[in-house]
Amino acid sequence: xxxxxxxxxxxxxxxxxxxxxxxxxxxxxxxxxxxxxxxxxxxxxxxxxxxxxxxxxxxxxxxxxxxxxxxxxxxxxxxxxxxxxxxxxxxxxxxxxxxxxxxxxxxxxxxxxxxxxxxxxxxxxxxxxxxxxxxxxxxxxxxxxxxxxxxxxxxxxxxxxxxxxxxxxxxxxxxxxxxxxxxxxxxxxxxxxxxxxxxxxxxxxxxxxxxxxxxxxxxxxxxxxxxxxxxxxxxxxxxxxxxxxxxxxxxxxxxxxxxxxxxxxxxxxxxxxxxx
Amino acid sequence: xxxxxxxxxxxxxxxxxxxxxxxxxxxxxxxxxxxxxxxxxxxxxxxxxxxxxxxxxxxxxxxxxxxxxxxxxxxxxxxxxxxxxxxxxxxxxxxxxxxxxxxxxxxxxxxxxxxxxxxxxxxxxxxxxxxxxxxxxxxxxxxxxxxxxxxxxxxxxxxxxxxxxxxxxxxxxxxxxxxxxxxxxxxxxxxxxxxxxxxxxxxxxxxxxxxxxxxxxxxxxxxxxxxxxxxxxxxxxxxxxxxxxxxxxxxxxxxxxxxxxxxxxxxxxxxxxxxxxxxxxxxxxxxxxxxxxxxxxxxxxxxxxxxxxxxxxxxxxxxxxxxxxxxxxxxxxxxxxxxxxxxxxxxxxxxxxxxxxxxxxxxxxxxxxxxxxxxxxxxxxxxxxxxxxxxxxxxxxxxxxxxxxxxxxxxxxxxxxxxxxxxxxxxxxxxxxxxxxxx
Numbered sequence: 278x279x280x281x282x283x284x285x286x287x288x289x290x291x292x293x294x295x296x297x298x299x300x301x302x303x304x305x306x307x308x309x310x311x312x313x314x315x316x317x318x319x320x321x322x323x324x325x326x327x328x329x330x331x332x333x334x335x336x337x338x339x340x341x342x343x344x345x346x347x348x349x350x351x352x353x354x355x356x357x358x359x360x361x362x363x364x365x366x367x368x369x370x371x372x373x374x375x376x377x378x379x380x381x382x383x384x385x386x387x388x389x390x391x392x393x394x395x396x397x398x399x400x401x402x403x404x405x406x407x408x409x410x411x412x413x414x415x416x417x418x419x420x421x422x423x424x425x426x427x428x429x430x431x432x433x434x435x436x437x438x439x440x441x442x443x444x445x446x447x448x449x450x451x452x453x454x455x456x457x458x459x460x461x462x463x464x465x466x467x468x469x470x471x472x473x474x475x476x477x478x479x480x481x482x483x484x485x486x487x488x489x490x491x492x493x494x495x496x497x498x499x500x501x502x503x504x505x506x507x508x509x510x511x512x513x514x515x516x517x518x519x520x521x522x523x524x525x526x527x528x529x530x531x532x533x534x535x536x537x538x539x540x541x542x543x544x545x546x547x548x549x550x551x552x553x
Numbered sequence: 554x555x556x557x558x559x560x561x562x563x564x565x566x567x568x569x570x571x572x573x574x575x576x577x578x579x580x581x582x583x584x585x586x587x588x589x590x591x592x593x594x595x596x597x598x599x600x601x602x603x604x605x606x607x608x609x610x611x612x613x614x615x616x617x618x619x620x621x622x623x624x625x626x627x628x629x630x631x632x633x634x635x636x637x638x639x640x641x642x643x644x645x646x647x648x649x650x651x652x653x654x655x656x657x658x659x660x661x662x663x664x665x666x667x668x669x670x671x672x673x674x675x676x677x678x679x680x681x682x683x684x685x686x687x688x689x690x691x692x693x694x695x696x697x698x699x700x701x702x703x704x705x706x707x708x709x710x711x712x713x714x715x716x717x718x719x720x721x722x723x724x725x726x727x728x729x730x731x732x733x734x735x736x737x738x739x740x741x742x743x744x745x746x747x748x749x750x751x752x753x754x755x756x757x758x759x760x761x762x763x764x765x766x767x768x769x770x771x772x773x774x775x776x777x778x779x780x781x782x783x784x785x786x787x788x789x790x791x792x793x794x795x796x797x798x799x800x801x802x803x804x805x806x807x808x809x810x811x812x813x814x815x816x817x818x819x820x821x822x823x824x825x826x827x828x829x830x831x832x833x834x835x836x837x838x839x840x841x842x843x844x845x846x847x848x849x850x851x852x853x854x855x856x857x858x859x860x861x862x863x864x865x866x867x868x869x870x871x872x873x874x875x876x877x878x879x880x881x882x883x884x885x886x887x888x889x890x891x892x893x894x895x896x897x898x899x900x901x902x903x904x905x906x907x908x909x910x911x912x913x914x915x916x917x918x919x920x921x922x923x924x925x926x927x928x929x930x931x932x933x934x935x936x937x938x939x940x941x942x943x944x945x946x947x948x949x950x951x952x953x954x955x956x957x958x959x960x961x962x963x964x965x966x967x968x969x970x971x972x973x974x975x976x977x978x979x980x981x982x983x984x985x986x987x988x989x990x991x992x
Binding site for chain 2: 331332333334354355356358359360364365367370371372373374375376380381384385388389420437441
């Protein structure tokens with residue numbers, strides 16, 4: 278049973294005006310088998326949290342910890358975090374010209390497992406997952422994400438989730454831009470991965486829509502770089518009806534933090550510290 | 554433009570060398586507007602000084618009017634400031650430009666393949682001089698010195714591959730001449746493989762007669778000290794198609810300049826290039842596509858990687874669309890991937906368009922480092938940074954290798970590129986990074 282523990286995480290991003298604070302003390306515990314939904318308005322730092330967990334070089338952890346089974350992730354390289362069991366399904370997966378999906382998947386699987394997967398079983402696994410995700414077999418010979426539609430890119434992300442079998446997966450707005458059919462297919466893929474590998478899921482989303490297909494155990498409201506409220510699935514319904522205004526309004530500190538976060542100058546450093 | 558001082562003429566080329574220095578900036582010679590159509594509008598031809606010839610005493614207005622001669626004595630000794638030579642380390646190739654050359658034939662190795670004949674012919678043979686004439690001194694020097702020309706004829710309508718290997722031409726300066734002739738409606742793939750030592754200046758003529766579809770590949774995997782100057786001249790006939798591929802990996806100075814003349818109606822060329830320059834290596838290619846006939850089509854795509862102190866690549870892409878070439882469809886592009894500090898990539902597209910009645914004419918050029926987002930994506934799947942870099946470079950160059958059409962040669966070149974990348978890995982490990990090379 279693996280656990281991802283995020284403790285008082287502060288993250289800033291380099292801008293032309295200097296470092297800008299985005300995350301201001303995030304605390305979260307995600308256990309394997311659990312599904313957590315993080316919901317929040319645009320600009321609240323949800324995607325920053327996803328990138329910070331994966332280790333994108335643009336995002337600097339200024340204080341706090343990301344622990345996977347007690348092991349500190351923030352000091353590890355991006356690839357070492359993935360090998361430790363973290364996975365990020367990206368909102369905008371990039372194209373890798375000249376690298377086929379087949380080659381990419383096998384290279385990644387070999388890197389994660391530490392040895393090449395047995396060929397026959399691997400080919401079968403890839404086929405099974407692709408069929409389940411309604412991906413045409415010609416996909417395998419196409420270059421990674423090159424010429425893929427938005428929906429195809431997201432399915433390719435979930436294909437990797439199924440095949441690489443991480444302990445904890447972060448899904449960054451996987452639902453954005455998907456029509457309802459694609460949303461169902463992608464959600465089924467996530468649910469299969471949950472059932473098959475007991476993966477812990479951190480689902481980052483703006484809307485309630487995907488939560489109709491992937492049932493969260495916990496819902497966290499994310500405003501101004503912090504979790505401001507946590508609850509069960511009913512919280513998502515409440516958010517859908519009432520929006521985020523109540524949270525934004527209720528927290529003057531958060532509001533001022535948003536203002537400073539949105540300010541184009543680098544006044545972030547002088548913003549009042551928010552006491553959680 | 555009577556006695557205009559060269560320095561006063563517009564010379565966009567002169568702005569470029571700075572752009573690629575240390576490899577940190579985009580070596581874009583011209584704003585990369587992907588579609589530059591109808592550049593002739595507004596002013597009549599010749600009313601402005603042209604980029605070509607800006608370094609010469611009497612500027613040549615168009616690429617088509619460059620001086621040509623097969624006699625080495627007809628060309629002045631280059632100083633290194635000439636348009637043709639200013640990006641080339643001419644001190645390293647001075648003997649090939651104007652020195653004595655050994656013009657004796659060196660027998661290549663080639664297996665007999667149905668549909669191809671290989672023979673040595675005299676310079677009086679009609680095939681010699683049928684595709685083009687030298688535009689610079691090193692090319693003319695070779696033409697003046699060769700004793701016999703190697704003639705390769707493509708005669709079959711059934712496509713097969715013919716590999717002609719030269720390995721070890723020695724360290725003495727020598728000249729060579731090759732004429733490839735594709736008979737009407739023939740199909741073929743001719744691969745010229747070069748390895749070992751060489752100090753060589755040569756001309757390669759390619760005549761693609763009507764309806765023929767051929768691929769000519771020139772692979773340079775010379776030894777580190779080799780020097781090779783080569784001019785390719787191609788004539789593509791009516792409804793004929795030439796796929797021309799240049800792969801330069803090994804050698805100290807390799808300069809291969811293909812001039813492809815689309816002289817028949819409906820003629821087509823796809824000109825591809827791949828180069829990988831290591832520390833101290835100079836790899837240059839000046840591509841000239843001459844749209845002479847109506848409804849001709851050209852695509853030029855050269856991709857290069859650079860790594861190591863002093864790695865220098867040059868790509869010049871001249872495209873001329875003549876007044877006679879209505880319905881031309883043309884596009885050229887050059888992409889450079891910079892893998893380390895201390896490299897320089899010159900990338901210079903030039904378009905001359907003399908008729909507005911064309912389907913399209915465009916160019917693109919980019920020189921840049923790794924896309925960090927690509928590396929992040931691959932690394933986020935557990936792939937180490939070093940392997941991710943290898944995947945990206947291999948993928949970047951694979952597009953060109955895939956065009957060759959011979960599985961065996963493609964496999965070998967994929968491996969050759971891998972080997973270049975291993976050198977990069979070893980170099981960065983030696984430089985104190987913790988990248989371990991284990992394969």
